[in-house]
Amino acid sequence: MALFKKRGMAEEGFKILPEHIGIIMDGNGRWAKKRGLPRTAGHKAGADVFEKICKECGRLGIKEVTFYAFSTENWKRPKEEVNTLMRLFYDFLIDAKERLTDSGDLRIRFAGEREGIHPELLKLMDEAEFETAQRKGTLVNLAINYGGRQEIVSAVNKLIAKGKTEITEQDISSHLYTMPDCDLIIRPSGEERLSNFLLWQAAYSEFWYSDVLWPDFDIKDLHEALHEFENRNRRFGG
Ligand code: FPP
Numbered sequence: 001m002a003l004f005k006k007r008g009m010a011e012e013g014f015k016i017l018p019e020h021i022g023i024i025m026d027g028n029g030r031w032a033k034k035r036g037l038p039r040t041a042g043h044k045a046g047a048d049v050f051e052k053i054c055k056e057c058g059r060l061g062i063k064e065v066t067f068y069a070f071s072t073e074n075w076k077r078p079k080e081e082v083n084t085l086m087r088l089f090y091d092f093l094i095d096a097k098e099r100l101t102d103s104g105d106l107r108i109r110f111a112g113e114r115e116g117i118h119p120e121l122l123k124l125m126d127e128a129e130f131e132t133a134q135r136k137g138t139l140v141n142l143a144i145n146y147g148g149r150q151e152i153v154s155a156v157n158k159l160i161a162k163g164k165t166e167i168t169e170q171d172i173s174s175h176l177y178t179m180p181d182c183d184l185i186i187r188p189s190g191e192e193r194l195s196n197f198l199l200w201q202a203a204y205s206e207f208w209y210s211d212v213l214w215p216d217f218d219i220k221d222l223h224e225a226l227h228e229f230e231n232r233n234r235r236f237g238g
Pocket of ligand 1: 025039047067
């Protein structure tokens, strides 16, 4: 892993890489609209970019990357759009193990509430997690049915169930879905907000925004965000 990381850093000239990147894949609908296509076409194009960026993170030796794929609020979208997104997750997971081997042995993990997700999709997520668990490459967290507030509430409820009457920051951190503090949050599409993503983990995140719509997001955009990150002066409040 260390060697792999060094290689990626040296090749691209990065002095430092974020350990955990969060990516809000936004702008699929607008991308489709600009082309006179249904919104679902934007999501399909976005799924290809998701895979490309996963592989590039693997190639660079990024430790962990969390993709915001479906929020707890996204259920309110039209049924056809929700079904298309679920189908895309399904199609990706069905052979994800094979598809992600060529870029540093990526691992897959699910982050979100299981309730509400179709049992067949849950089964595939469990299998993908299990089958890639021993790998050493980038950990790809798929945030599906994910909400930052929901994540914190669920952590607190777990602590209450354990009989805790007083809690520390560490207690909450260790009862979240598992993602560590996030170093860099990338949001394309011109929107500059967090939208209930990684609320706890973003306490000291650096943010990188861009007008590019997610289906047009390219490896050069990722590199641009990473180069900007290495020049940020992070003080963590100190
Ligand atoms: C927000 O853009 C995007 C989503 C709600 C879905 C993101 C999901 C994908 C890109 C598919 C990922 C695929 C896999 C396999 C993980 P929007 O549709 O709200 O865009 P808009 O703001 O332009 O309408």
